[in-house]
Amino acid sequence: MTIDYQALRDAAVAVETEPMHQNFVAFRMAFTPSVALALLDEIKRLEDTNIDAMCRIAELETNLAALVAENAGLKHAMAVTLEHVSVTDAGQAGVAAMIINDALHHSETPATDAFLAEVKTEARKEGAYFVANRMLAAWEAGFIDDTAKNAADIARMILTSTEFMANAPEGDFDRSFSDGVLEDIAAQLRKGGNQ
Known part of the structure; x- marks a missing residue:
């Protein structure tokens, strides 16, 4: 239900300033x-x-x-x-x-470590949002030749990854895996493969 706060306030003020029967009726109708x-x-x-x-x-x-x-x-x-x-x-x-x-x-700083881990996780999430935004902008501008469904699936995968970042091992944030896969793809393309 949407409440018209101004009408309710006006009716209450009218009763306060001029306590006449018609103002009471108007207030009762509003409230x-x-x-x-x-x-x-x-x-x-x-x-x-x-x-x-x-x-x-x-x-x-x-x-x-x-x-x-x-x-x-x-x-x-x-x-x-x-x-x-x-x-x-x-x-x-x-x-x-x-x-x-x-x-x-050798100093133990659990509160500082927890704070920095939270900052790092938030920064990584923002990075994922940035990547999804850039990828979709490139697709929308025609720089990525793929279907809307595939572009949406990739963007959702990137955005969903933020749910797992807080508990992911540090190695998951290293780009070496991506670099290795990209090298394999480049080698396949040089050999004439298109998949």
């Missing part, structure tokens, strides 16, 4: 039981959306707090290391750099 139920449904939907948003905000705040704690820990580790290493000549500067690098390399 029917179905309008009341629709408004209650909308309130419930908005409450649910608000609860979901509050949960997401709490999750993000927790993640942020973990990142801040890890960052503070790393800064503290560097400060402590620098306190214990007196850098007075170039030789000691190299030793200090090695100690700091070793300390950072």
Whole structure:
């Protein structure tokens, strides 16, 4: 049901400003039981959306707090290391750099790692969207000579791949497989094959 909020507001304001019988009747006509139920449904939907948003905000705040704690820990580790290493000549500067690098390399940062994994997954998804968009634009412009069904199937396959990116092994994001298949296709074409 579509609610005419302005008409409902106008009828309510009219009752407030001029409480006459005809204004009450107009308000009663605008504020029917179905309008009341629709408004209650909308309130419930908005409450649910608000609860979901509050949960997401709490999750993000927790993640942020973990990142801040890890960052503070790393800064503290560097400060402590620098306190214990007196850098007075170039030789000691190299030793200090090695100690700091070793300390950072062995630091565990699960919140940072999770955050970076999420950023990487989102970037990969955007890359897939870019590829699908470019492929369809090339097909639409006539640069790819194939059927609409095949173009749509390929685009859907590319877009569907985003569902599996978060759990895919790192090797799946290396282009070596694609390069190998393209080399095989090129070899077939040189031999006169067209498939």
